[in-house]
Amino acid sequence: MHYVRFLRAPKVAPGRGNRLQIQLLFTITTDLGDSFLFPQKLLDLQVTASASSSIGTSTWLLSDPGRLYWEPGMRVAKPTLDLPVAFERAIQAGVRIQICVRASEPSQHADGAAKILAIASEKPRYRKEATRMGAIVPAWISLNLSGGDTEVSMRRLQLSDSPTGFGYVEVEEEIGESIARHVWDAGVVALCAIAGIDTAPENESSKHPCMVALNQLLGSREAINVLELGCGVGILGVGLGAVYPKLSQGQCTILMTDLEEAEARARSNIARLQPKTLESEEPQVRMLYENLDWEDGRQGRFGKEAESRAWDLVMLSDCTYNVDMLPALVETLSAIHSSNLKQVLGEPFTTKVFLATKPRHASERELFELMEKEGWETLHKQVLQLPVLGAEPESVEFYLFDKSSLIDESR
């Protein structure tokens, strides 16, 4: 997929006739930021502004259709747009305003689980068709007129179209050129597939044995403990927190972990998730964060939360691209299994691992040899083909591994 990425905060300044104008600076790249969107023809973009107050939300279209294009070969867009008078008034009234850049054509606008699942497929498409099909994930950014620097933009993923569904999940990520602290394809697509179990049961992904097994695991227990490794900004963990109440009546604890530098953003995104639910005395989903470096994890050194319970499910997305880190990662998974066995005091226990990855190079296959050596069994593999606008299709793979107490005892 491609992502709209703000490179700096929007600037508002007087233009012609002293009317206010807004200047944006953004690009459209892949998740790794290694290639810019190169559409076959001009791609029409839309910029909207929404003002939210206690009486509701007003939305203005800031660029009329046909006014703003992403052209083949472009690397950045720097449009200056006139602001409607009503919008100027909203700014003057100090109302919270968000700007959104998206593809105008709905089929190219990847704003929700249903849309992303609809373009992903288990069967490869003809190349010609696939290069026309990919989608662009929109970005939102708050207008900060107080002079302070805006450091973050938002991704907002509609998880369900139904009024009784679980709405959308919003995560903030860093703006600018940095490739760190933002969402990646594997986490986004994994969340869409998990949301689809409830909202799109007829989709081929929801019927795949991998999703069926995940649904059984999440839905069949009174309480489940989920530990996420390398959570980044938290799209998968926070997203699961939003989806879980639709999959189960039980209680769920989700502990998201990463390196210290990821902590602030991950905590902030936990706080964005249904604040009322999280603050209630007995929330159905408890979301926690704790630092966990795999160099510590592989030695069995865990923080207070990570060693406080047995983890039924360990999950991770897009954490296997750095081959040098694979031994530490796999040994951390095994150390979590050993810690689980200590928690259950000799009772049989099976640790399951859900892993989502967008394979980027052949050397990543080493992961599977390491997992096998450590006694992890591959239960299911699911592959979703992901068309990319103007480029070769890519794929996202999901794996469900498990390791039981018997295997650990025999080692």
Ligand SMILES: C[S@@+](CC[C@H](N)C(=O)[O-])C[C@H]1O[C@@H](n2cnc3c(N)ncnc32)[C@H](O)[C@@H]1O
């Ligand atoms: C490509 S990002 C994926 C983030 C997130 N899972 C997602 O899908 O958006 C890889 C993540 O692995 C984390 N990571 C890398 N090395 C790590 C280590 N030694 N211990 C813990 N986390 C690590 C990074 O900080 C980063 O957040």
